[in-house]
Amino acid sequence: MSELIAKDAEVVLISLSKLEIRPSQHRVEKTFADIEELAENIKVVGLMHPIIVAPMSEGRYEVVAGQRRLLAVKKIGWEKIPARVVRADLTDSEKYIASGVENLLRRQTSEAEDIQWATKLYKMYGNVKIVSDKTGMSQARVRSLIKYDRLIPELKRLVDDEGVDLKVAIKAQDAATGVDGNVSTDDAISYAREMKKLAGSQVDHITRIAKQNPGVSAKEVIDKGKEAPVAKRFQVTIGANEYEALEKMAQSEGVGAAEVATELITGGLKSKGYLDE
Known part of the structure; x- marks a missing residue:
């Protein structure tokens, strides 16, 4: 996964006229949302993250990640944009993965986009561990996202349109x-x-x-x-290494550390037979 968007990949200024947006671009949902706001932000503070591109023939480049940033700089009249150039031999699947990973690392994807991404990759590879290895998401997160497909249409609409959390659905x-x-x-x-x-x-x-x-x-x-007690609060002290691991798991799951800790405790109690399934 990391070699697809390696931090030491060359960053160059590329003319906007040489860039193409292809089907491997991950962000297909709400691509045009808030472009004006993003353009104004870039105008004030500059472009904080280069887009990701892959070389094509005749000196042209495919945009792998950064479609919204490209549209924003076009709006403010830029002629060139900083871009990180990845390998020319990436397959369409690798470009799709790289696009999703880059957006995930920047925390720029919605739940619906992560669902779409994980589901497509799972259908492509048919294995949760492979999807996890290629994307950096935990296996638990991948399993959760691909369950979207088994929801009835009415619940999918609640997830997509009413902000119902996937786990809740x-x-x-x-x-x-x-x-x-x-x-x-x-x-x-x-x-x-x-x-x-x-x-x-x-x-x-x-x-x-x-x-x-x-x-x-x-x-x-x-x-x-609703008659059940909402919660009981208690404090626990853990080592620095354990806390770092907890934070890392929480980031990969897209939730808070407290929620991850609760799930781990609940799962442990169930596995030991102290809590009903």
Whole structure:
């Protein structure tokens, strides 16, 4: 992964007329959003990160990552742009990976874009570990993102349009799945919209109640789930190495360190049999 966008790759000024945006460009969603704001920012502070390009024939270059930055500098009248030049022999798959990794490192992708990226790579390679190795995302993060495809269309719309977290949507669908394996669309929507407002412990509690009480209405399950204590707070001291590892895992998962710590504790308790699934 790192050799695709190596930091020691040559940075040069390239004429905008020699640049082409090709299908391997990762950021296809909301590409044109906030271009005016980005252009104004670049005008004031300059371009903080060079775009990533790959050589083509006849002195031209393909934009691998940095489509929005390119559009922004065009708006303010630049004729050339700083670009980091990667290997000319990258495959389309490697360019797609490099585009996503560069945006991920700069924290410039939305949840929907990460889902699209991870799902496409998983379909390409068919292996979570390979996708993890090539992108730097943890295997747990990859597994979470590729589960989007199994959501019913109504929950996908809630994730895409209403900001429902992917993990919440997955748990809402699990809660709304009957013993026959069929998903109640109305219940799934109710669970997702309500779970969106709740703490993680309450979301897990509602999911457990729904699984343990098939046939009970979503409203009853939600009301009962809300009766659970929101959380108990305690402090724990860990070593510097462990904290650094926790921070690294949190960054790769795209969440906070506290959420990762909670998931690790919960997973450990379940694996030891002290907490019900």
